[in-house]
Amino acid sequence: MSGPGGSFLARALRHRSFMLGGALTVGMLGMAAISLFWTPGEAISLNVAHRMRPPSLEYWLGTDKFGRDIFSMLMAGAQNSITVGVVAVSIGLVAGVILGAWASAKRGWIEEAVMRFSDFSFAFPAILSAIMLTAIIGPGGVTSILAIGIYNIPVFARLTRGVANAVWAREFVLAARAAGKGAVRITIEHVLPNILSIIIVQATISFAIAILAEAALSYLGLGTQPPQPSWGRMLSEAQALIFLAPMQAIYPGVTIALSVFGLNLLGDGLRDLLDPRLARKR
Amino acid sequence: MSLLRVENLEVTLQTSVGPARAVRDVSFQLERGQSLGIVGESGCGKSMTALALMGLLPEGATTAGRVMLGEDDLLTMPENELCGVRGNRLAMIFQEPMTSLNPLHTIGAQVMEPLLLHRGLHKSEARDEAYRLLDQVGIPNAKSRLDNYPHQLSGGQRQRVMIALALSCDPDILIADEPTTALDVTIQSQILDLIEQLVSRLGMSLILISHDLGVISESVDRVMVMYGGTVVESGPTQSLFHALAHPYTRGLFASMPRLGGKRERLTTIPGTVPDLADLPTGCTFAGRCPLVTEACRAAPPPRLPVADGHEAACIHLDLATAARPSELFS
Numbered sequence: 001m002s003g004p005g006g007s008f009l010a011r012a013l014r015h016r017s018f019m020l021g022g023a024l025t026v027g028m029l030g031m032a033a034i035s036l037f038w039t040p041g042e043a044i045s046l047n048v049a050h051r052m053r054p055p056s057l058e059y060w061l062g063t064d065k066f067g068r069d070i071f072s073m074l075m076a077g078a079q080n081s082i083t084v085g086v087v088a089v090s091i092g093l094v095a096g097v098i099l100g101a102w103a104s105a106k107r108g109w110i111e112e113a114v115m116r117f118s119d120f121s122f123a124f125p126a127i128l129s130a131i132m133l134t135a136i137i138g139p140g141g142v143t144s145i146l147a148i149g150i151y152n153i154p155v156f157a158r159l160t161r162g163v164a165n166a167v168w169a170r171e172f173v174l175a176a177r178a179a180g181k182g183a184v185r186i187t188i189e190h191v192l193p194n195i196l197s198i199i200i201v202q203a204t205i206s207f208a209i210a211i212l213a214e215a216a217l218s219y220l221g222l223g224t225q226p227p228q229p230s231w232g233r234m235l236s237e238a239q240a241l242i243f244l245a246p247m248q249a250i251y252p253g254v255t256i257a258l259s260v261f262g263l264n265l266l267g268d269g270l271r272d273l274l275d276p277r278l279a280r281k282r
Numbered sequence: 283m284s285l286l287r288v289e290n291l292e293v294t295l296q297t298s299v300g301p302a303r304a305v306r307d308v309s310f311q312l313e314r315g316q317s318l319g320i321v322g323e324s325g326c327g328k329s330m331t332a333l334a335l336m337g338l339l340p341e342g343a344t345t346a347g348r349v350m351l352g353e354d355d356l357l358t359m360p361e362n363e364l365c366g367v368r369g370n371r372l373a374m375i376f377q378e379p380m381t382s383l384n385p386l387h388t389i390g391a392q393v394m395e396p397l398l399l400h401r402g403l404h405k406s407e408a409r410d411e412a413y414r415l416l417d418q419v420g421i422p423n424a425k426s427r428l429d430n431y432p433h434q435l436s437g438g439q440r441q442r443v444m445i446a447l448a449l450s451c452d453p454d455i456l457i458a459d460e461p462t463t464a465l466d467v468t469i470q471s472q473i474l475d476l477i478e479q480l481v482s483r484l485g486m487s488l489i490l491i492s493h494d495l496g497v498i499s500e501s502v503d504r505v506m507v508m509y510g511g512t513v514v515e516s517g518p519t520q521s522l523f524h525a526l527a528h529p530y531t532r533g534l535f536a537s538m539p540r541l542g543g544k545r546e547r548l549t550t551i552p553g554t555v556p557d558l559a560d561l562p563t564g565c566t567f568a569g570r571c572p573l574v575t576e577a578c579r580a581a582p583p584p585r586l587p588v589a590d591g592h593e594a595a596c597i598h599l600d601l602a603t604a605a606r607p608s609e610l611f612s
Contacts, residue, residue: 107341108341171381175374175376177338178368178376179368181365181399190384193386194385
């Protein structure tokens with residue numbers, strides 16, 4: 001893929017916020033990957049004898065009130081956030097893109113129904129739907145994945161329908177219809193490839209929102225359950241000790257903020273890089 | 283029996299100001315190997331007529347009348363059967379070659395698609411056939427062009443690709459909707475020559491839509507002049523251009539600049555096209571016609587014969603043909 005100003009890679013390397021976002025995201029993914037087989041300390045089992053240790057060579061960021069190594073917990077917590085984010089965004093993306101593309105291809109009452117359904121689900125605050133879902137199937141990682149995934153369906157459905165409608169109005173789609181292609185073929189061959197970059201950008205942004213939402217649900221005790229470490233629950237556990245050991249709340253807080261910031265920069269950068277017209281205007 | 287028979291075609295579009303009768307009472311026949319030109323200004327219903335034939339009218343449009351392709355009425359045919367007709371028996375070339383190709387797929391892939399879809403060829407056969415088609419429409423280095431993307435081709439070359447695409451399944455009828463409007467003049471005649479040549483060599487019928495009288499006069503057997511959604515004059519090209527009858531046709535012809543003519547003001551037809559959502563009861567042209575009388579406004583004019591196969595919808599044909607066009611509108 002090449003565009004104005006050199007190849008995709010060359011433009012990506014020049015794009016500062018994209019590179020920063022990419023570095024932060026790679027850092028987060030790397031932390032999660034390494035934690036799968038190695039952590040500097042104990043992230044899960046309790047060791048009360050070593051509780052509330054200050055940072056040291058053995059405990060890089062100290063230990064919490066149960067004696068778990070905070071840095072190891074952050075690493076293992078990244079696994080959790082990424083799993084929830086990836087699965088939830090995939091659910092929302094697949095279902096939402098199918099619904100949106102269907103609405104756009106059929107128009108008429110089907111489009112109306114899909115869009116009104118989206119409006120309807122937007123009327124509920126996401127956290128409220130999550131609490132409702134928890135009441136039905138109980139708290140846990142799966143609940144937060146489902147809740148965030150369902151929340152993402154109308155987000156993707158709306159976006160897809162909007163940009164797909166614009167593609168359907170293009171002349172090459174009329175030409176494709178004149179060549180005797182059906183709605184399904186046109187959607188797969190002409191519509192989806194032309195809206196892919198927008199969907200990718202939305203997926204990155206939604207991933208950031210999902211991490212934030214997972215942290216919020218865990219903070220409320222509705223998400224990931226102990227002993228699996230989670231950034232949100234680290235925050236809520238540290239809350240009680242906020243005046244005694246403020247750093248214990250700041251570590252997971254900063255980790256969440258950096259991950260979300262990184263993903264947002266990555267999304268913005270991707271949008272610039274995938275849409276050369278936007279990039280040139282800057 | 284005629285290849286294509288259009289009877290009393292009506293197209294009504296839904297607009298914000300109410301239903302707009304974009305095409306009214308259009309009838310014509312097309313024999314195998316014959317070519318028909320539809321001419322008229324923007325918004326006269328010529329493109330809508332073509333889209334109605336293809337079953338590609340915009341959302342919310344309603345139709346009446348019959349469009350018989352052989353034994354089949356295209357207006358009542360279900361969408362899934364229409365998909366088998368489009369591209370296969372009826373093919374269409376559009377005005378904008380710059381945007382009629384998907385920018386994300388190679389030329390080869392796009393020309394091969396209908397071959398795989400309608401003719402059931404294998405991938406390698408389709409590639410050979412695509413090469414033959416591109417070569418046939420005069421694209422140099424057709425073999426290497428197969429792997430090019432649309433942005434690597436010029437406008438004229440893209441229109442050639444569109445023609446290759448339209449011809450790929452050997453359609454009975456080719457509909458060309460202003461195929462040269464977006465191209466510059468030197469390319470225009472090349473493309474028109476190419477269309478004409480291919481149509482006669484392959485024995486297809488052609489419906490050529492244009493607002494350019496010059497293009498029409500050179501390329502087709504029969505001409506249909508449309509105004510405000512209806513046919514005002516139709517006839518064999520020779521006869522029609524020899525004896526323009528309807529005041530609108532005469533005005534349209536007089537408003538064309540002539541090469542080497544005297545440097546004088548061009549004749550213009552005063553006024554603008556009528557609002558399709560609010561049409562007059564009588565003759566559509568009544569509001570702009572210099573010969574208008576009460577009778578014109580009372581009822582739609584009947585089609586009156588001018589010569590063999592040549593008719594015009596005007597009740598004042600004698601007056602219209604008596605005066606020179608430039609005098610008619612001065």
